Amino acid sequence: MGNLMLYSGIVTKIRAMQSKLLTQKDFEDIASCKSVLEAIEYLKGRPGYAEYLGEMDDSLYHRGSVEKVLYQSLFDDYSRIFRFAGIRQKKFLRLYWKRYEVDLINYCLRIVFNHYAAPFDLEYKKRFFDRYSDISIDRLITSANINELVDNLRGTEYYGALSRIRDSEEATLFDYDLALDLYYFSVMWRKERKLLTGQEKEMFLKDFGTKIDLLNLQWVYRAKKYYHMLAPDIYALTIPYHYRIRVDEFKALVDTPTVEEFEHKVAKTYYAKRYEIADSGTIERRYKDILKHLYVTDRRRDPYSIATINAYLFLKEDEIDKLTTALECIRYGLSRGDTLGYLGGVVK
Amino acid sequence: MIVKMKFLSISGPRTDIDRVCEVYLSKYEMQLENAVTELKTTDNLLPFAEVNPYKDPLAKAEQFAGLLPDKEYRANLNVKKDEILTLIRDINHRYLELLEEKELLTKKKEELQESASVLEPFRPLELDIGKALKYQYMQIRFGRIGIDYYRRLEKYLFGDLNVLFFEGTRSENYVYGCYVTANADVSKVDSVFNSLHFERIQLEGGYMGTPEAACGSLLQDVEDTQRKIEEIDQEIENLVNSHASELLGARKRLERMSANFDVRKKAARIEEEDLESYILCGWMGEEDVDAFVKEAEKDSRVFIMVEENREKYFGNPPTKLKNPRFFKPFEMFIKMYGLPAHNELDPTMFVALTYTFIFGAMFGDVGQGLCLFVFGGLLYLTKKVNLAGIISIAGVFSAFFGFMFGSIFGFEDIIEARWLRPAEAMTNLPFIGQLNTVFVIAIAFGMALNLLVMAFNILNAAKAHDLENMLFSHNGLAGLVFYGFLVLTIVLYMTGHTLPGNIMLILFLGGPVLCFVFKEPLGNLVRKKKEKMKESKGMFLVQAFFELFETMLSYFSNTLSYVRIGAFAVSHAAMMEVVLMLSGVPEGHTNWVIMVFGNILVCGLEGLVVGIQVLRLEYYEMFSRFYKGSGREFQPFNEQSK
Numbered sequence: 001m002g003n004l005m006l007y008s009g010i011v012t013k014i015r016a017m018q019s020k021l022l023t024q025k026d027f028e029d030i031a032s033c034k035s036v037l038e039a040i041e042y043l044k045g046r047p048g049y050a051e052y053l054g055e056m057d058d059s060l061y062h063r064g065s066v067e068k069v070l071y072q073s074l075f076d077d078y079s080r081i082f083r084f085a086g087i088r089q090k091k092f093l094r095l096y097w098k099r100y101e102v103d104l105i106n107y108c109l110r111i112v113f114n115h116y117a118a119p120f121d122l123e124y125k126k127r128f129f130d131r132y133s134d135i136s137i138d139r140l141i142t143s144a145n146i147n148e149l150v151d152n153l154r155g156t157e158y159y160g161a162l163s164r165i166r167d168s169e170e171a172t173l174f175d176y177d178l179a180l181d182l183y184y185f186s187v188m189w190r191k192e193r194k195l196l197t198g199q200e201k202e203m204f205l206k207d208f209g210t211k212i213d214l215l216n217l218q219w220v221y222r223a224k225k226y227y228h229m230l231a232p233d234i235y236a237l238t239i240p241y242h243y244r245i246r247v248d249e250f251k252a253l254v255d256t257p258t259v260e261e262f263e264h265k266v267a268k269t270y271y272a273k274r275y276e277i278a279d280s281g282t283i284e285r286r287y288k289d290i291l292k293h294l295y296v297t298d299r300r301r302d303p304y305s306i307a308t309i310n311a312y313l314f315l316k317e318d319e320i321d322k323l324t325t326a327l328e329c330i331r332y333g334l335s336r337g338d339t340l341g342y343l344g345g346v347v348k
Numbered sequence: 349m350i351v352k353m354k355f356l357s358i359s360g361p362r363t364d365i366d367r368v369c370e371v372y373l374s375k376y377e378m379q380l381e382n383a384v385t386e387l388k389t390t391d392n393l394l395p396f397a398e399v400n401p402y403k404d405p406l407a408k409a410e411q412f413a414g415l416l417p418d419k420e421y422r423a424n425l426n427v428k429k430d431e432i433l434t435l436i437r438d439i440n441h442r443y444l445e446l447l448e449e450k451e452l453l454t455k456k457k458e459e460l461q462e463s464a465s466v467l468e469p470f471r472p473l474e475l476d477i478g479k480a481l482k483y484q485y486m487q488i489r490f491g492r493i494g495i496d497y498y499r500r501l502e503k504y505l506f507g508d509l510n511v512l513f514f515e516g517t518r519s520e521n522y523v524y525g526c527y528v529t530a531n532a533d534v535s536k537v538d539s540v541f542n543s544l545h546f547e548r549i550q551l552e553g554g555y556m557g558t559p560e561a562a563c564g565s566l567l568q569d570v571e572d573t574q575r576k577i578e579e580i581d582q583e584i585e586n587l588v589n590s591h592a593s594e595l596l597g598a599r600k601r602l603e604r605m606s607a608n609f610d611v612r613k614k615a616a617r618i619e620e621e622d623l624e625s626y627i628l629c630g631w632m633g634e635e636d637v638d639a640f641v642k643e644a645e646k647d648s649r650v651f652i653m654v655e656e657n658r659e660k661y662f663g664n665p666p667t668k669l670k671n672p673r674f675f676k677p678f679e680m681f682i683k684m685y686g687l688p689a690h691n692e693l694d695p696t697m698f699v700a701l702t703y704t705f706i707f708g709a710m711f712g713d714v715g716q717g718l719c720l721f722v723f724g725g726l727l728y729l730t731k732k733v734n735l736a737g738i739i740s741i742a743g744v745f746s747a748f749f750g751f752m753f754g755s756i757f758g759f760e761d762i763i764e765a766r767w768l769r770p771a772e773a774m775t776n777l778p779f780i781g782q783l784n785t786v787f788v789i790a791i792a793f794g795m796a797l798n799l800l801v802m803a804f805n806i807l808n809a810a811k812a813h814d815l816e817n818m819l820f821s822h823n824g825l826a827g828l829v830f831y832g833f834l835v836l837t838i839v840l841y842m843t844g845h846t847l848p849g850n851i852m853l854i855l856f857l858g859g860p861v862l863c864f865v866f867k868e869p870l871g872n873l874v875r876k877k878k879e880k881m882k883e884s885k886g887m888f889l890v891q892a893f894f895e896l897f898e899t900m901l902s903y904f905s906n907t908l909s910y911v912r913i914g915a916f917a918v919s920h921a922a923m924m925e926v927v928l929m930l931s932g933v934p935e936g937h938t939n940w941v942i943m944v945f946g947n948i949l950v951c952g953l954e955g956l957v958v959g960i961q962v963l964r965l966e967y968y969e970m971f972s973r974f975y976k977g978s979g980r981e982f983q984p985f986n987e988q989s990k
Contacts, residue, residue, distance in 0.1 A: 164521060168545075182496065232543035235500045251504050 003199070007304040010084040014312045017077060020048035022319055030326050031339040036063060039330055043323075049073060063327050068124050070320045075100075075128040077316055081309055082132070092200050092306055095192050096313065097132045102184045104129070105158060106177060108140055112149050113173040146176070158183065178237055185212055185239045200306050203298065207310060209243025210271075210294055214287045216242070216250070217266060221283050225259045244270040285344070288318060350694045353665035353982070354637045355655045357387065357629035362617055364649050365626045369608035372650075376640045377984035379666050380630035383616035386663075387629055394619065396612035396626075402605045405436045409599040412439060415588045416595070423596035429605070432598040435591065442587055450580045457573040464566040466549065469524030470516040470559040477555040477562060480526075487534045489541070490549050492522040497544040505544075511537045516559075524549075611985065631665050631982065665690045668982035675700045677728070677737030685967060686977025691811050693804060695975055702797065702970070703738070703962055708745025709790075710916035710958045712770070713924070715757035716951045717746025739955070753917065757947055758924025759933075770917040777842055786914035794910025795835045797970065798903075802828045805974035816871025820863040822899040823973045830860035831903055864899055865892045906969045913965075916958055923950050 022030075026046065033039040043049045052069045082093050104125065110116075126137040134156045143149035150166050153159045161183035165171045188208060196204050216238045223229040223237070234254050242250055249269065256262040266272060275290045295314045298307035322343050329339040356378075360368060384393050427435070470490060480488045493501070495518065506513070510533045516524040527546075529537040555562035588595060616627045632640065637654060644650045667687040669679050671694070678700040688694050711717070720743030727736035750756060754765030773785040802823050809818035818824050833848075833856040840847055848856075863870065927946030931939045971977070 186496070230539075230543070232505060232540040235504050236497065236544050240496065240500050240503060247503060254504070 003302075003304045006086060006088075007308065010081065010086075010089065011304055011308050013084050014081065014308050017080065018312060018315070020046070021315055022046060022048065022323075027322065027326065027343055028336075028340065030323070031329070031343065032336045033330055036066075036327055036331055039327060040066060063331055066327060067324055070323055072124055074316055074320055075125070078313065079128065079131075081312070085309075088197075088200060089306065089309065091195055092204070093309070094132070095188065095195070095204070096310075098184065098188065098192075101129075101133055101135055101156075101158070102180055104135065104137075104140075105153070105162075105180055108143065108149055109146070109173060109176050109180075112143060112146050113176075157187070182239060185215075186241065189239075189241045199302075203306050203310065205243075206298075207291075207294065209241075211291065212239050212241055213243045213245050213271065214290060215239065216245070217253070217269075217271075218283055218287055220254055221259070221262060221266075224256070224262055231255055244274075292318065349670050349696075350688060350690065350692075351633040351635075351668040351670045351982075353631045353668065353690065354634055355629065355631055355665065356637060357383070357627055357653045357655070359618075359625055359627045359651045359653075360649045362624040362626050365611065365615065365628075366605075366608055368628075368650060369611050370604075372640060372644065373608070373611070373985055374604070376632060376636040377668075377982075378630050378632045378636070379983050380611065380614040380628060380985045382614050383627045383629045387616065387627065392618050392620070393616040393627070396615055396617055398609075398612060400606055400609045402602050402609055405433055406599070406602040406606045408436050408440050409595060409602050412436075412443070412588050412591075412595050413599050415584065416592055417585070417589070421592045421596050423600055424593040425597045425601065427594060427597055427601070429601075432601055435594055435598060439587060439591060439595075443584060446580050446584050446587070450577055453573050453577045453580070457570055457577065460566055460570045460573065463552075464563055464570065467551070467555070467559050467563045467566065468517075469519070470526070470551075471563050473514055473516050473526065473559050475514075475559075476557055477551055477559060478557070481551070485531055486528050487531060488526055488528050489538070489546075490526045490551050491547050492524045492549065493541070493544060493546045495521055495523055497546075498523040501544060505540060509533075509537055509540060614985075630985070633668060633670075664980075666982040667979035669694055669696060671696050674741070677734040677741070678703065680734040680738070681963065681966065682977070683981070685971060685975075687979035687981055688975070688977060689979040692808055692976065692979065693811075693974075695804075695971070698804075699966055700741070703966060704742045704745045706913055706962045706965060707742040707958055708747075708749040709913050710962065711742075711746050711920055711954055712749030712753040712917055713755045713757065713920065713951075714747050714750030714763070716947065716955075717743045717748075717750050719743070719951065720746060720955065739959070742959075749917075753921070755921065755924070757943075758928055758950070760921065760924075769921070770914070771921040778844065779841075784914060784918060786917050787911055788914075790910050790912075790914035790917075791907060792839075793913065794907050794969070795831075797910070798906060798973070799828065799832055799835065801970045801973040802831065808974055815874045816867065819874065820867040820870050822864050822902075826860040826863035829856060830864075833857060834903075861896065864896055906973075909965065909969050912961055916954070916961065920950075920954060923954065 030039050030042055033042060040053060044053045049069070052073050053066075056065070056069060078093070078097070082090065085093055104122070107122075122137050122141055129135055129137050135153065135158075139152040140149065143152050147166065150159065150162045153162060158180065161179050162176060165175050165179045189212065193201060193204055193208070219238055220234055223234045231254050238254075245253075253262060253265050253269075256265055271290060275293050291314060295307065295311035298305075299311040301307075325342050326339055329342055334342070358368065358372075384395050387393060469492070501513070509529075511527050511529045513527045514525050516526070518524070527537065527541065611628065614628065614630070618625050618627065641652055641654070644652055667690060669682070669687070671679060675696050678696050681699055681703070682688070682694070682696055708717070721740050722743075724736045724738075724740030724743055727733050728740055751763065752765065752767040753770055754760060754763050756762050760769065768785055770784065770786045774782050775785045775788050776782055777788065805821075805823040806818050806825055806828065809815075809821075809824060820826050822830075833853075837847060837853070847853075924946075927943065927950060928934065931942035931946060933943075
């Protein structure tokens with residue numbers, strides 16, 4: 001009952017927000033659009049994006065600016081949930097926000113490393129980061145090179161991890177990315193979870209552990225399939241924590257000589273047995289499907305809990321991902337079938 | 349008193365300038381003026397352009413003297429100029445040698461420390477480095493690995509690799525240690541460690557024994573070097589110590605010589621037919637001039653010219669105060685306000701007398717007064733703090749008024765009041781009613797002082813030949829008549845006598861008022877200058893009206909301001925009454941702690957407030973009426989160079 005009282009408001013709020021999410025039918029309609037403009041017009045008719053796209057100037061109808069608007073709607077949703085949240089839920093949400101911070105830093109690293117001429121163009125995120133994060137976008141956007149970027153992160157938790165890479169010199173974008181991701185996952189797994197208690201903690205462990213395991217599988221798969229990497233190198237870039245995969249199981253997976261054998265072994269893991277996912281899609285799609293399955297079942301099992309927030313944010317992010325992919329497909333003139341294939345993660 | 353100044357110029361052969369400074373200017377105080385710009389009447393004046401040769405030796409001497417430990421040394425002043433310069437040069441030479449040696453040792457120490465710090469993380473390892481690096485069938489690699497990667501090694505890889513890892517120490521981010529592997533596996537193991545970002549640290553083969561021992565011997569070397577550095581420091585100290593008294597003497601002499609040399613900045617030189625000579629000019633007190641001229645009469649190489657009546661060529665002379673020792677501390681107050689101009693009265697004595705007298709009246713207490721006298725006096729004699737001297741003298745008057753008011757440490761019943769008790773004595777006055785006697789006396793005293801400072805102003809104006817100010821201003825003769833007559837009228841009224849007749853009133857009050865109003869035109873008249881009025885008549889009258897209003901207000905407020913003398917006399921009694929009450933004197937059991945503390949508090953607090961209030965009376969009520977304070981201070985040459 002305690003939870004019911006604690007979560008009744010926020011769950012109701014999320015239910016209302018959920019009704020604005022796009023349905024499978026919507027995606028099918030979008031996939032059949034002939035141009036980006038047409039797709040945008042379609043989105044204007046959907047309650048979730050009408051207010052953002054409605055305000056937009058016609059001249060800005062470009063994929064890039066539409067993506068910005070999509071993110072704005074995600075952050076707005078986050079803010080709405082945050083406002084409705086109690087103290088314990090806010091703790092959880094603050095941890096959740098870290099992934100956006102990591103995304104942001106990754107984005108900046110990319111800009112700095114690739115010497116894009118374009119400015120950072122982060123104004124639209126500033127409002128949210130000023131409120132929920134230690135990172136100052138105002139400072140970040142002044143960085144002209146990697147040293148300045150790292151310096152501008154001084155005072156945030158990420159500074160330590162990144163400055164170490166900087167000190168080792170000759171680091172590539174990949175090293176920074178890796179360091180940042182590893183820092184994020186290990187800190188979240190080892191330290192931050194201690195901030196949570198009770199049900200939130202349980203939920204966090206389950207979600208985050210699953211995520212780590214799946215990401216590790218994904219990375220091992222990619223390393224094997226595309227880069228033919230050796231075992232020690234693979235160990236260096238995976239997250240050294242495991243949830244439902246045992247260490248020896250993981251070692252065996254890493255040591256497999258071929259991709260086929262790897263897939264064969266994966267089929268024997270907990271995840272393959274637990275979530276009977278058809279192995280038709282790409283590994284990325286499977287990863288999403290498993291998480292989705294996890295979140296949605298959690299929510300169904302215990303609707304008055306943090307699972308509802310978790311699931312909603314996941315669905316919203318997934319939706320934005322899919323929309324972005326869809327707009328790209330439309331831009332490059334793919335057929336409806338192909339587009340839908342990309343959205344479902346199945347390319348025929 | 350202001351010392352009368354004379355302007356004089358000294359000249360002689362150019363080479364003689366240092367001797368003149370040394371012999372005469374160190375004895376007689378003289379404020380030098382820049383001869384090149386001041387002596388407008390002489391042509392062909394050139395500035396001296398020589399570099400001070402004593403500057404460098406002086407800087408060195410100061411540096412070495414600064415190295416001396418804080419001990420009393422007797423400065424040896426009997427060293428000749430050449431000997432001083434040689435001494436400084438020799439010491440400097442040796443000092444630089446030692447410094448260089450020290451520099452080398454410091455560098456060596458840093459290198460040793462560097463190697464030690466490289467070795468430091470491996471100290472717990474128990475193996476002989478020298479031997480280990482030469483193993484025939486095994487390879488050993490020292491280095492460090494990120495702690496995250498080390499965990500992965502432990503977790504996934506150590507089980508399958510033919511390698512032994514010996515951990516040395518751990519820092520926050522790294523594990524230091526070495527791994528050992530057989531020659532056959534070395535490439536595989538190296539590649540694994542490379543993948544996990546193992547950073548090799550090259551150790552030189554020269555080390556013997558375990559890292560612990562090697563590190564220890566390195567640290568021993570560091571210590572030895574440090575000891576040698578300290579020895580050099582000691583040697584430097586000995587070097588300066590052995591010449592301590594010569595060095596101090598040299599410093600003092602060099603300071604003098606350098607300062608005397610700098611006299612050239614103020615001097616001018618003249619070239620006339622192979623004969624080069626210098627000119628110095630400046631101000632000197634009259635008595636000094638006489639003595640100086642007398643002494644230099646026999647000196648054939650010095651020519652002195654005393655300019656008697658040409659003051660306007662050289663600007664106004666500087667002001668040098670000369671007062672009896674008793675009044676000397678009060679010069680501080682004058683300097684704070686501004687020194688008197690050369691043709692003004694020196695108000696030091698006046699300030700000294702009124703300040704102490706008024707202070708005493710406001711703070712009448714035998715006990716506290718004597719405390720102020722004793723402590724102030726001690727402080728003045730030991731530390732030469734002028735303010736303490738002033739307090740001390742004020743304390744005497746405080747004690748005097750304490751007798752008059754019958755107050756000792758706040759006790760009003762121990763001694764008899766010789767005169768009156770400020771809080772109780774009352775006077776009946778017509779029109780006003782009953783009033784504390786001290787208030788009435790304070791006002792009367794204030795009126796008298798106001799009249800006195802007006803008289804001073806008239807004197808000052810007369811000295812400065814300022815007729816307008818002397819006759820017509822509200823502090824001049826007109827003011828004196830006006831205010832004096834007003835005072836007279838009030839005194840007559842208060843003492844119950846008949847008032848002066850109306851004609852007298854109109855004459856003595858109306859006349860001066862007209863003077864105030866038409867001050868400027870009247871001033872022009874007596875100066876026999878014909879200046880047209882700048883403003884229109886209407887504006888003139890409006891301005892005159894407001895000025896008159898302000899003048900009247902200033903008479904009124906300046907007079908009433910003196911009430912504070914009485915008020916503080918009363919408040920002192922009241923404050924001490926509170927202290928007595930708190931310490932329980934009326935009940936018969938006295939708490940002496942509160943008593944003493946209360947006395948200290950009141951003494952400190954009231955002393956401070958009264959001191960400030962009296963200064964305010966001096967500066968605002970009195971000085972504003974007669975004193976300008978626009979003089980400049982006399983800065984004798986040999987003092988300003990110190």
